[in-house]
Amino acid sequence: MSEHGKENYQQIQDLLTFIDEGLEKAKIPSKAKGLIVEELDELRRFVLDARPARIAIVGRRGAGKSSLINAIFGEVRAEVGDVKARTGAGKWHSYTSDSGILEILDTRGLGEADQPEESFSERTAVEEVQASIQDKCPDAILFLSKAKEVSSRIDEDIQQLRELKQSVWQYHDYQVPVIGVVTQVDELSPKSVDKPPFDHEAKQRNIAEAEEILAEKLEEVADAPVKVIPVSAYFEVEGDQIVYDTRWNIDRLVDYLIEQLPNDAQMILAKLAKVKSVQKKLARKVGRNISGITGLIGANPIPVADLPVITGLQMAMISTIALLGGKRLKRKDLKEFLSALGVNVAAGFAFRQVARQLVRIFPGAGSVISGVIATSGTYALSEASIAYFIDKKSLTTVREIYKHRFEEKRKKEEQEVGNGNESQM
Numbered sequence: 001m002s003e004h005g006k007e008n009y010q011q012i013q014d015l016l017t018f019i020d021e022g023l024e025k026a027k028i029p030s031k032a033k034g035l036i037v038e039e040l041d042e043l044r045r046f047v048l049d050a051r052p053a054r055i056a057i058v059g060r061r062g063a064g065k066s067s068l069i070n071a072i073f074g075e076v077r078a079e080v081g082d083v084k085a086r087t088g089a090g091k092w093h094s095y096t097s098d099s100g101i102l103e104i105l106d107t108r109g110l111g112e113a114d115q116p117e118e119s120f121s122e123r124t125a126v127e128e129v130q131a132s133i134q135d136k137c138p139d140a141i142l143f144l145s146k147a148k149e150v151s152s153r154i155d156e157d158i159q160q161l162r163e164l165k166q167s168v169w170q171y172h173d174y175q176v177p178v179i180g181v182v183t184q185v186d187e188l189s190p191k192s193v194d195k196p197p198f199d200h201e202a203k204q205r206n207i208a209e210a211e212e213i214l215a216e217k218l219e220e221v222a223d224a225p226v227k228v229i230p231v232s233a234y235f236e237v238e239g240d241q242i243v244y245d246t247r248w249n250i251d252r253l254v255d256y257l258i259e260q261l262p263n264d265a266q267m268i269l270a271k272l273a274k275v276k277s278v279q280k281k282l283a284r285k286v287g288r289n290i291s292g293i294t295g296l297i298g299a300n301p302i303p304v305a306d307l308p309v310i311t312g313l314q315m316a317m318i319s320t321i322a323l324l325g326g327k328r329l330k331r332k333d334l335k336e337f338l339s340a341l342g343v344n345v346a347a348g349f350a351f352r353q354v355a356r357q358l359v360r361i362f363p364g365a366g367s368v369i370s371g372v373i374a375t376s377g378t379y380a381l382s383e384a385s386i387a388y389f390i391d392k393k394s395l396t397t398v399r400e401i402y403k404h405r406f407e408e409k410r411k412k413e414e415q416e417v418g419n420g421n422e423s424q425m
Contacts, residue, residue: 015316022308050267056105059144064183071233100268137172177260180228196248251275283321287382290317298374325389340395380406
């Protein structure tokens, strides 16, 4: 990570250090503490070790490689070669936006009638790409084929894919995942249905057929079922505004691609793609994990011992969700956000106080109730953070979401605890 990146993530680093120190002091059972450490390590890999995703794109000239890169960014980052082949040497290209970097191994393409405009250093496209793979290991391979060409003209590309997979295994001992992408589905019949979501029976049938054909061809290489996603990536920009847009299924592709990536390559791609559904999915994963940890700590019967750890975890969770939404929080921003929700900055303490009040009504249920409150409170904070930093809702709306989610989760958790106790009787 660059020096600038380190500065941006310093707050979360400080919070995780704070949590580590609190864990050492807290008298939490060793098994629970081990689970907490595992989750913290995963959060570190996701946030602090974040790096650009490295994607190899395979497909002949005209398959739509540059258009797909632009569609993922939602802005023009790669020049589209309308007439002459543009992609030269099979080397890693860094495509940059304000939200992050995506590293693409863009192949020269097979079957080209003329030389690419850029220079190339190796004799064949495969040799060029193999040299780049030896330098860096791709996290995933996207195999692109035009919808009208899935049943022809791709045998050479399939062979190229087979050799690339073997090279990745040889150089890096890594079974690189392959994702098939059927491009330019808007050009399939009937052509009159040229706007997403292409909800015409015959059009959808033709899209499904192209998807099935490519899946069968790719399975021969991967020796396992391969996910194939049909997309339309074309859009036009004038100035900074998108004036024509036929993008379709790009969010589905990004979502699946992120699932295949190593943990440390997910954050930056989620940010730069700016696909809310993907950002929210990752944010909820973080929220679930942190809620589970705070529940474990909250179930600890040692008075107030969990306070520093729960509070630190909640702050780290909110900061991570804000990063996914493209915002870096300073300490004062965290305080203002929580104050707007009507939550004390020491949120863990507030939830623990509620638990103590409930214990007076239900003697002997201290640990169980405390864990439920910690889990429910953290879950509500994660949903409020998603609403504010990703959905961009007003603080008034977010405050209501927080209250509703807290009560909803608390009742559900208490009901599950009650059912569990009844089953043991």
